[in-house]
Amino acid sequence: MKTIINPPRETWASLCKRPVFEMTGLETTVREILSKVKAGGDKALYEFSEKYDGALPKDLRVSLPEIDAAGEVVPENLRNSIAVAKANIEKFHSAQIIDEPVIETSSGVRCWRKSVPVGSAGLYIPGGTAPLFSTVLMLAIPARIAGCKNIVLCTPPDRHGNINPLILYTAMIAGVTNIFRVGGAQAIAAMAYGTQTIPAVDKIFGPGNQYVTKAKELVQLDGIPIDMPAGPSEVLVIADETADPSFVAADLLSQAEHGPDSQVVMVTDNPEMIPRVKKQIDEQINQLPRKEIALKSLENSLMVQLKSPEECMDFSNLYAPEHLIISVSDPAALAGKVQNAGSVFLGKYSCESAGDYATGTNHTLPTNGFARSYSGISTDSFMKKISFQEVTPAGLNIIGPPVELMAAAEQLNGHKNAITIRLKSLKNV
Amino acid sequence: MKTIINPPRETWASLCKRPVFEMTGLETTVREILSKVKAGGDKALYEFSEKYDGALPKDLRVSLPEIDAAGEVVPENLRNSIAVAKANIEKFHSAQIIDEPVIETSSGVRCWRKSVPVGSAGLYIPGGTAPLFSTVLMLAIPARIAGCKNIVLCTPPDRHGNINPLILYTAMIAGVTNIFRVGGAQAIAAMAYGTQTIPAVDKIFGPGNQYVTKAKELVQLDGIPIDMPAGPSEVLVIADETADPSFVAADLLSQAEHGPDSQVVMVTDNPEMIPRVKKQIDEQINQLPRKEIALKSLENSLMVQLKSPEECMDFSNLYAPEHLIISVSDPAALAGKVQNAGSVFLGKYSCESAGDYATGTNHTLPTNGFARSYSGISTDSFMKKISFQEVTPAGLNIIGPPVELMAAAEQLNGHKNAITIRLKSLKNV
Numbered sequence: 001m002k003t004i005i006n007p008p009r010e011t012w013a014s015l016c017k018r019p020v021f022e023m024t025g026l027e028t029t030v031r032e033i034l035s036k037v038k039a040g041g042d043k044a045l046y047e048f049s050e051k052y053d054g055a056l057p058k059d060l061r062v063s064l065p066e067i068d069a070a071g072e073v074v075p076e077n078l079r080n081s082i083a084v085a086k087a088n089i090e091k092f093h094s095a096q097i098i099d100e101p102v103i104e105t106s107s108g109v110r111c112w113r114k115s116v117p118v119g120s121a122g123l124y125i126p127g128g129t130a131p132l133f134s135t136v137l138m139l140a141i142p143a144r145i146a147g148c149k150n151i152v153l154c155t156p157p158d159r160h161g162n163i164n165p166l167i168l169y170t171a172m173i174a175g176v177t178n179i180f181r182v183g184g185a186q187a188i189a190a191m192a193y194g195t196q197t198i199p200a201v202d203k204i205f206g207p208g209n210q211y212v213t214k215a216k217e218l219v220q221l222d223g224i225p226i227d228m229p230a231g232p233s234e235v236l237v238i239a240d241e242t243a244d245p246s247f248v249a250a251d252l253l254s255q256a257e258h259g260p261d262s263q264v265v266m267v268t269d270n271p272e273m274i275p276r277v278k279k280q281i282d283e284q285i286n287q288l289p290r291k292e293i294a295l296k297s298l299e300n301s302l303m304v305q306l307k308s309p310e311e312c313m314d315f316s317n318l319y320a321p322e323h324l325i326i327s328v329s330d331p332a333a334l335a336g337k338v339q340n341a342g343s344v345f346l347g348k349y350s351c352e353s354a355g356d357y358a359t360g361t362n363h364t365l366p367t368n369g370f371a372r373s374y375s376g377i378s379t380d381s382f383m384k385k386i387s388f389q390e391v392t393p394a395g396l397n398i399i400g401p402p403v404e405l406m407a408a409a410e411q412l413n414g415h416k417n418a419i420t421i422r423l424k425s426l427k428n429v
Numbered sequence: 430m431k432t433i434i435n436p437p438r439e440t441w442a443s444l445c446k447r448p449v450f451e452m453t454g455l456e457t458t459v460r461e462i463l464s465k466v467k468a469g470g471d472k473a474l475y476e477f478s479e480k481y482d483g484a485l486p487k488d489l490r491v492s493l494p495e496i497d498a499a500g501e502v503v504p505e506n507l508r509n510s511i512a513v514a515k516a517n518i519e520k521f522h523s524a525q526i527i528d529e530p531v532i533e534t535s536s537g538v539r540c541w542r543k544s545v546p547v548g549s550a551g552l553y554i555p556g557g558t559a560p561l562f563s564t565v566l567m568l569a570i571p572a573r574i575a576g577c578k579n580i581v582l583c584t585p586p587d588r589h590g591n592i593n594p595l596i597l598y599t600a601m602i603a604g605v606t607n608i609f610r611v612g613g614a615q616a617i618a619a620m621a622y623g624t625q626t627i628p629a630v631d632k633i634f635g636p637g638n639q640y641v642t643k644a645k646e647l648v649q650l651d652g653i654p655i656d657m658p659a660g661p662s663e664v665l666v667i668a669d670e671t672a673d674p675s676f677v678a679a680d681l682l683s684q685a686e687h688g689p690d691s692q693v694v695m696v697t698d699n700p701e702m703i704p705r706v707k708k709q710i711d712e713q714i715n716q717l718p719r720k721e722i723a724l725k726s727l728e729n730s731l732m733v734q735l736k737s738p739e740e741c742m743d744f745s746n747l748y749a750p751e752h753l754i755i756s757v758s759d760p761a762a763l764a765g766k767v768q769n770a771g772s773v774f775l776g777k778y779s780c781e782s783a784g785d786y787a788t789g790t791n792h793t794l795p796t797n798g799f800a801r802s803y804s805g806i807s808t809d810s811f812m813k814k815i816s817f818q819e820v821t822p823a824g825l826n827i828i829g830p831p832v833e834l835m836a837a838a839e840q841l842n843g844h845k846n847a848i849t850i851r852l853k854s855l856k857n858v
Contacts, residue, residue: 088828106517288843289842341815357836370652386767418780
């Protein structure tokens with residue numbers, strides 16, 4: 001980890017730049033996958049499954065008996081743990097449905113907004129060695145709470161054509177049974193354009209590797225909305241003298257183990273904190289099965305010493321971290337100054353991994369500095385807000401004449417006439 | 430206008446397809462403009478201004494005296510009309526700031542979300558013959574209510590390098606004074622990447638021609654967020670026997686005059702409505718200065734007769750119109766069935782042009798079927814929601830053990846350890 005003591009402010013922007021990992025030829029490969037799926041449908045999906053997953057699944061759709069059977073192999077203590085996470089995620093995401101008031105803007109002019117679910121949501125869950133069933137909960141629960149009628153889930157099969165039972169089990173308890181064994185850019189293509197078996201959806205959600213991310217970018221250009229742009233995961237910890245170096249080290253490592261491109265940052269105003277945390281990292285990292293990944297991630301990472309907690313927060317706001325842990329004596333005071341972050345963890349017992357699974361907040365968050373303008377996934381992500389207005393004759397008598405004048409000034413006489421013809425008819429009543 | 434009587438449901442999807450107008454070479458041209466501005470900064474902007482606007486502005490930034498002077502040439506009755514619109518837009522958009530409750534998901538685990546403004550917003554206002562000062566209000570007012578610290582407005586100059594005084598006046602009364610005379614794709618590039626004079630912004634908003642739209646798409650791929658994808662404007666009117674054919678015709682024409690690529694649709698269950706509205710259109714269109722534009726737009730447009738108001742609403746939900754006017758005997762009942770629309774107008778006196786200017790709702794709305802998953806612009810568009818969580822030791826004792834199990838099941842032992850190390854320290858207290 002790079003250590004920087006009291007960097008001058010004019011250097012902060014360059015410190016906050018994320019490491020860039022670019023694959024050459026990625027866009028060409030993904031464009032080809034998208035067009036093959038668009039043209040070939042299911043047939044193309046089977047071909048890509050053989051090529052990329054080494055699998056020849058009998059059926060793209062996972063059958064209901066297969067889904068039901070999955071629960072039986074999940075141990076009871078894990079089922080109970082998942083139930084705790086599910087209940088908390090449901091509580092927090094249900095509270096996000098808020099009825100907005102009707103506003104009478106002028107007498108006789110009533111305006112309001114109504115949240116209406118997106119008709120169909122496509123969820124992508126990556127495969128690989130670790131089954132990310134927590135992400136199933138984080139996507140499927142708000143989709144169901146929002147009221148999406150059709151929820152489709154795509155995830156890649158293993159070499160035998162099977163889906164990890166934990167993915168199937170969590171999907172089932174979250175109410176999702178339209179599950180398809182297809183992964184990568186081809187899964188995004190299938191949900192964007194539809195195939196014989198997989199229905200096209202109204203919006204696509206979920207994390208993935210660079211192929212998946214690029215596919216999401218490209219289908220968005222084709223008019224299919226996606227949740228948000230993606231990038232490697234990251235955490236920033238603000239630690240003052242009251243922080244526990246072993247906790248901070250554990251938090252940095254929990255992020256570093258995600259992938260070699262993850263970035264972890266500690267910012268502190270305490271001169272002793274950096275050496276203490278480094279010592280803890282050196283000790284703890286040896287216990288981690290994913291040590292090699294964590295070591296690579298730490299190479300891209302930063303420890304920065306600044307002059308005060310407020311300066312640490314200024315740095316964090318410039319960095320705009322996906323996860324921000326505030327481990328200081330008065331975390332609430334500092335939390336009030338957060339301008340840019342995905343999800344914020346207050347105090348030394350609020351570790352990121354608690355929020356990754358079970359506090360109830362969503363763990364699908366903006367990375368790569370996107371927290372400056374994007375929100376994490378929430379129930380809102382599965383809905384759109386439609387505005388409504390009702391103008392009575394009395395209301396039209398008030399706002400009609402101003403609209404006529406403004407429309408004429410914009411040289412839109414058709415707009416003006418739609419008012420004039422109504423005002424005239426009211427005079428004749 | 431095409432007239433279709435009782436089309437079978439399986440043909441609806443093709444009826445709902447928007448006409449496509451594609452410019453060849455557009456992407457290449459726009460990519461070149463973006464890279465020239467990125468490399469050349471202000472110098473490139475002056476060159477493009479000379480090339481595309483035929484203007485050689487002395488200064489990109491509009492000076493404060495210039496802005497102040499604009500108000501003096503706006504007639505008093507128009508200033509008063511703008512004040513009515515501004516007050517209503519402010520009322521409706523202020524009500525969109527809602528404090529969300531803190532949720533205790535498990536005992537000792539508190540979660541909440543907070544809306545925080547995007548730091549800087551870039552507003553694009555098209556030029557051309559008609560000064561779209563109403564769009565200035567629709568973008569600048571919610572940006573200011575959200576609390577954006579920096580609001581930048583770009584709009585193209587006329588041949589003399591001047592900006593229409595109505596644009597300057599509405600910007601000023603909406604609190605925007607960072608105004609730059611630059612238009613087209615080059616304006617989007619300037620706000621995305623920054624130049625010597627024009628600061629880079631966190632998010633870009635506003636309508637524009639195909640160059641502007643393509644530029645917004647491309648900078649989004651570079652990580653600069655935009656409000657929403659764009660397309661030609663459109664209206665769908667549902668009319669039953671209680672609708673006034675002259676009102677319906679005026680509403681269709683008010684949309685048709687926007688541009689030759691606008692689409693207007695009427696859906697009715699009344700066999701007499703189509704001929705009546707057509708007759709009214711033929712009469713009213715002759716009064717319109719923009720008759721030629723409206724005629725071209727009507728060529729792409731539709732009149733559909735269906736069997737019931739409910740069937741009309743089904744058609745509308747499939748079409749997902751930007752504007753939906755419900756002119757039926759019980760508009761509220763039908764409004765409850767709206768699934769996909771940008772903004773909805775209830776009853777015969779609620780014409781679209783009222784909402785375009787002054788009901789208080791926003792007129793920047795999803796077109797081209799994007800209303801299936803996008804919302805129109807609101808105060809939310811200028812904010813992001815950050816999630817917060819605070820886990821007490823008691824809370825960690827509840828959710829910690831489940832998180833340990835789930836993290837282990839996802840093979841993320843670093844995540845597990847961040848919990849374990851804290852639980853151990855609590856036992857030792």
